Amino acid sequence: MRDSDLARQTDLCVKCGLCLPHCPTYLKTQDENESPRGRLSLIQGWARNELEADQTLKTHIDQCLLCRACETVCPAYVPYGEIVDRFKGDTTDQALATSFISRSRTFLIRKALERAPGGDLEARLLAAGQSTLLRRLARWIGFGGLMEGLPKPSPWPQTSALGKPGTEQSAEVEIFLGCTAGLMDRETIQSILLIFESLGIPVSIPSNQTCCGALDQHRGQTGPAQKAMRQNIDAFSSSPKTPPIVSFASGCGAMLSDYKNVLKDEESASFSQRFRDISHFLAATPWPEDLLRPLDQTVCLQVPCSLKNVLHQEQAAGQILKRIPQLKVVNLPSTTKCCGAAGTYMVDHPEMAGVLREDVIEAILQTGASALLTSNPGCATHLRSGLEARGRGDIEVLHPVTLIARQLRNT
Numbered sequence: 001m002r003d004s005d006l007a008r009q010t011d012l013c014v015k016c017g018l019c020l021p022h023c024p025t026y027l028k029t030q031d032e033n034e035s036p037r038g039r040l041s042l043i044q045g046w047a048r049n050e051l052e053a054d055q056t057l058k059t060h061i062d063q064c065l066l067c068r069a070c071e072t073v074c075p076a077y078v079p080y081g082e083i084v085d086r087f088k089g090d091t092t093d094q095a096l097a098t099s100f101i102s103r104s105r106t107f108l109i110r111k112a113l114e115r116a117p118g119g120d121l122e123a124r125l126l127a128a129g130q131s132t133l134l135r136r137l138a139r140w141i142g143f144g145g146l147m148e149g150l151p152k153p154s155p156w157p158q159t160s161a162l163g164k165p166g167t168e169q170s171a172e173v174e175i176f177l178g179c180t181a182g183l184m185d186r187e188t189i190q191s192i193l194l195i196f197e198s199l200g201i202p203v204s205i206p207s208n209q210t211c212c213g214a215l216d217q218h219r220g221q222t223g224p225a226q227k228a229m230r231q232n233i234d235a236f237s238s239s240p241k242t243p244p245i246v247s248f249a250s251g252c253g254a255m256l257s258d259y260k261n262v263l264k265d266e267e268s269a270s271f272s273q274r275f276r277d278i279s280h281f282l283a284a285t286p287w288p289e290d291l292l293r294p295l296d297q298t299v300c301l302q303v304p305c306s307l308k309n310v311l312h313q314e315q316a317a318g319q320i321l322k323r324i325p326q327l328k329v330v331n332l333p334s335t336t337k338c339c340g341a342a343g344t345y346m347v348d349h350p351e352m353a354g355v356l357r358e359d360v361i362e363a364i365l366q367t368g369a370s371a372l373l374t375s376n377p378g379c380a381t382h383l384r385s386g387l388e389a390r391g392r393g394d395i396e397v398l399h400p401v402t403l404i405a406r407q408l409r410n411t
């Protein structure tokens with residue numbers, strides 16, 4: 001037996017196959033090895049020392065999006081995400097022995113993640129995203145879709161609360177930005193601050209916070225992932241009031257709510273318990289009736305897998321958008337699967353990510369909406385790039401709270 005805990009966890013699968021019609025990679029390939037049940041069998045074989053973690057086996061596991069749609073329908077409650085992360089952690093050295101380009105991507109992602117939010121690097125990358133020459137270079141190393149989907153540069157939000165020592169003493173909410181927020185979604189950060197200001201809720205943004213750890217955790221890099229988790233727990237523990245920790249990127253939020261399952265101690269349990277997704281938090285907060293101006297527009301709402309399958313808060317964004325008078329919100333059909341962004345999946349597996357994105361883009365175009373709302377910057381970047389490729393760059397992609405902030409009467 002190589003890993004008896006992993007073998008025990010995979011034994012929970014009763015091979016019923018109920019998850020198969022919900023798995024995006026199985027639906028596209030019709031290959032059992034690309035299904036949840038097949039992947040669990042492969043991991044089980046490795047854990048029991050019956051199979052080697054060779055390149056073929058690892059590729060089947062790597063091609064999983066970790067969208068966790070399978071988990072939500074599994075009658076045996078198989079902890080699929082935890083199993084895959086553990087397997088990748090166990091086989092991490094082998095997983096790193098890949099091509100030069102793949103290792104270069106890992107290095108670049110790691111360097112970007114080491115930066116605190118709001119750094120010069122982010123401003124330079126945003127400017128670079130607008131350069132044709134650099135876009136071509138990015139396409140060559142596999143970052144093309146990512147660069148093309150970045151929003152136009154906007155200034156870093158100016159606020160007296162931003163990282164200022166002492167503000168945490170009076171804060172009723174602490175905001176988690178993560179490492180990519182400044183790069184991918186500065187307008188959303190500004191919007192959140194404006195909404196909290198309008199509601200009279202004091203906030204703070206702890207300055208020692210770092211990446212949530214998701215990208216490392218899902219790539220089998222458990223050491224750096226847990227280091228980032230510990231840093232965040234420390235960064236958010238200076239206030240004696242222990243206010244809610246609010247995040248606007250549902251991908252990061254899914255990881256923050258999972259700290260308790262990874263670190264399995266009291267500190268991480270308390271941290272995860274304090275976590276709230278921004279839409280969920282705002283939906284539970286009473287608002288003055290006339291806070292928002294009406295908006296006569298039809299928008300399409302995409303619910304990221306992290307919000308739906310991990311946080312189980314898929315209704316919250318729709319609930320807060322209902323507070324904008326006259327706004328018509330069209331949901332994507334419930335059969336719509338993962339868009340293919342999935343952390344670094346869009347960079348690591350551009351072909352499958354592109355195929356999955358096409359289905360979502362088609363569904364968006366069917367709605368006739370003039371804007372697409374999504375709660376995850378990764379999905380926003382991937383879908384923005386896809387809309388531009390279809391000649392529909394006129395469909396603006398933004399976070400639900402950004403639309404709400406634009407309708408505030410007092411701004």
Ligand code: SF4
Binds near residue numbers: 022034063066068069
């Ligand atoms: S996490 Fe998503 S892609 Fe991976 S096996 Fe489950 S349903 Fe399929």
Ligand code: SF4
Binds near residue numbers: 012040073077
């Ligand atoms: S639904 Fe659950 S128990 Fe059934 S095959 Fe899928 S993972 Fe296994």
